[in-house]
Amino acid sequence: MSEQTLPQFLLKQAREHPRDIAMREKEMGIWKQWTWQQYLNEVRDLANGLAALGFEAGDKLAIISDNRPQVYWTMVAVQALRGMPVPLYQNSMSHQLEYVVDHSDAVMVMAENQEQVDKVVDIQDKLPKMRKIIYDDPKGMRHYDDGILIPFIDVQAAGRQYAQEHPNYFDEQIAAGAADAVALMGYTSGTTGAPKGAMLSHTNLISAVQGMMEVEPYYRTDETLAYLPPAWVGDTFWSLAASLITGCKVNCPEDPSTVQANIREIAPHFLVAPPAIWENLVSDIKVRMEDSSRLKRLIYNWLAPAGEEVARMRMEGREPEGWLKWKHKLADWMVFGALRDFMGFSRIRSAYTGGAPLGPEVFLFFRGLGINLKQVYGQTETGVTCVQRDDEVSMGTVGTPFPNVQMKLSDDGEVMVAGPTVFLGYYKNEEATADTIRDGWLYSGDAAFFDQASNHLVVIDRAKDVTSLANGTKFAPQFIENKLKFSPYIKEAVAYGQDRDYVATMINIDMDNVGKWAERQQVSYTTYTDLAQKPEVYDLIEEEVERVNSDLETSMQIRRYVVLHKELDADDEELTRTRKVRRGFVAEKYADIIAALFSEVDEVPVSTLITYQDSRQTTMETQIRFRSVDTAVTAQA
Known part of the structure; x- marks a missing residue:
């Protein structure tokens, strides 16, 4: 178990490798870089500046920003002062920020730019403990004269002045840091x-990284891209803790819209992405293939299956021989290598997916392209705790626990975790802490089992979401939803069936891909709502539903579906900021639609309140259609 802190690792990197590149950021088309010594200097100036503003041990500082070097400097600076950084989702609305900033008792907020500053200023009267708003990008802020505001660079300048008066303060604070803080x-x-x-x-964060390093080491020469929300614990794991401990280089994108281009420039050695990103990549590739020349489509359709076939064989411990071996080499030369380059994966050693189950079709697709995609498992309360080993990758599992993690299942099949990665508890919520940690074991809330052949953990769904149909058949919604989302035309799906006679789903179409399909089919439309309710689109989605049904047992097949008139949205609180469906909220909001799915009606009128990111609201009224899949397809053997 580590007895060090993350700021102490920063001191170590700067002392032993002062001139090595630690971090880059692309700005105005140019990659700017910082060595470990410069990284330390930025953190020192900021920490001293925060101290000059009155920040003390135990204080909290909230951070709302895209992935910028300043985010990670701020986190380490706060840790150096024995405070607590509280990263927030950068696309949160004001009322969501208000809850977290207020609940966390944050005394300061670091906001990236005018957009984020405005959100915080709008609610400052409701945050009596907040004393300062530190902003990084001054664009558009010239006429802001609120005394609560202070530029990031001014805080650092104050820090340099503070250091002249208190030359040993920063080092003393880091030395006083405790691993269990x-x-x-x-x-x-x-x-x-x-x-x-x-x-x-x-200790929690460092132990999680050290557990990963025991089975999958990272190196000083490795590159990765920090592009996932800083509020997600996985970003702290890979973009902060892993970098400080191993010395690997972290690159920050120019803008969220340039992430894919920046990945191609960096060609990272390892990268993590949630299932939604992998699903979107599959959709992009499939649509590009459909839009390509007839010759390219023929070559792709002929060679691509060889990749998936070889991937299956290798997961079973076999190697291709004869014609398949040579066809696979040809496919890698003509197709797969170009696709890896297109995605920025020419140097990728390990790619990870986590945060939610990834459909087996998507997983096999990338393995077939020669990308070492692996499932990881963890949660906010433990960080990452499981990963598939390179020689033990199999579909549907998340691998085995790190050597320093204990894991078992409760009598009800719930994953239980113990070890140095388990969190300290929930802030100001002793009841929830006591319910989550019992007798030294963390109860994850995930339903799972251990595969008998490999002893790998197989996560089924959230335990509360695993239910039964009326006939007693076990029903895991995410399993069906992930199969549907393998389609390039389906962006989101929510399956229902608890205590019902059959399974039904609500579906969101992928506007971009279905829109391109509609143009090719000469189907005219005006808006998302108009496109979603086109009979031709329902025919298209029915084909995708039948494809999924062909791979499901008869009792689990989808018998009825509806294409929703609007996209599920985090601004409407239907999704979390990590794009997980808030099932309870959605079930309540769309209760009439769900009831109609289990009736014989063909269409119903709907009226929905839409909330925009600037908090404006409008009401949408339309008719939505329901369709039954009349003939159940026999599941494949």
């Missing part, structure tokens, strides 16, 4: 209610 307050996604503030110690 809170290093991060990460708020849960809030799928079932208000987010909870999970307190993770330095």
Whole structure:
């Protein structure tokens, strides 16, 4: 178990490798870089500046920003002062920020730019404990004269002055840091209610990284891209803790819209992405193939299956021989290598997916392209705890626990975790802490089993979501939803069937891909709502539903579906900021639609309140159609 803190690792990197590149950021088309010594200097100036503003041990500082070097400097600076950083989702609305900033008792907020500053200023009267708003980008801020505001560079300038008067303060604070102190307050996604503030110690984060390093080492020469929300604990794991401990280089994108281009420039050695990103990549590739020349489509359709066939064989411990071996080499030369380059994966050693189950079709697709995609498992309260080993990858599992993690199942099949990665508890919520940690074991809320052949963990769904149909058949919604989302035309799906006679789904179409399909088919439309309710689109989606049904047992097949008139949206609180469906909220909001799915009606009128990111609201009224899949397809053997 580590007895060090993350700021102490920063001191070590700067002392032993002062001139090595630690971090880059692309700005105005140019990659700017910082060495470990410069990284330390930025953190020192900021920490001293915060101290000059009155920030003390135990204080909390909230951060709302895209992935910028300043985010990670701020986190380490706060940790150095024995405070607690509280990263927030950068696309949160004001009322969501208000809850977290207020609940965490944050005394300061670091906001990236005018957009984020405006959100905080709008609610400052409701945040009596907040003393300062530190902003990084001054664009558009010239006429802001509120005394609560202070530029990031001014805080650092104050820090340099403070250091002249207190030359040993920064080093003394780091030396006084305790490994068991809170290093991060990460708020849960809030799928079932208000987010909870999970307190993770330095030991928790460092032990998780060290556990990963025992089975999958990272190197000083490795590159990765920090592009996932800083509020997600996985970003702290890979973009902060892993970098400080191993010395690997972290690159920050120019803008969220340039992430894919920046990945191609960097060609990272390892990268993590949630299932939604992998699903979107599959959709992009499939649509590009459809839009390509007839010759390219023929070559792709002929060679691509060889990749998936070889991937299956290798997961079974076999190697291709004869014609398949040579066809696979040809496919890699003509197709797969170009696709890897297109995605920026020419140097990728390990790619990870986590945060939610990834459909087996998507997983096999990338393995077939020669990308070493692996499932990881963890949660806010533990960080990453499981990963598939390179020589033990199999579909549907998340691998085995790290050597320093204990894991078992409760009598009800719930995953239980113990070890140095388990968090300290929920901030100001002793009841939830006591319910989650019992007798030294963390109850994850995930239903799972251990595969008998490999002893790998197989996560089924959230335990509360695993239910039964009326006939007693076990029903795991995410399994069906992931199969549907393998389609390039389906962006989101929500399956229902608890205590019902059959399974039914609500579906969101992928506007971009279905829109391109509609143009090719000469189907005219005006808006998302108009496109979603086109009979031709229902025919298209029915083909995708039948494809999924062909791979399901008869009792689990989808018998009825509806294409929703609007996209499920985090601004409407239908999704979390990590794009997980808030099932309880959605079930309540769309109760009439769900009831119609289990009736014989063909269409119903709907009226829905839409909330925009600037908090404006409008009401949408339309008719939506329901369709039954009349003939159940026999599941494939």
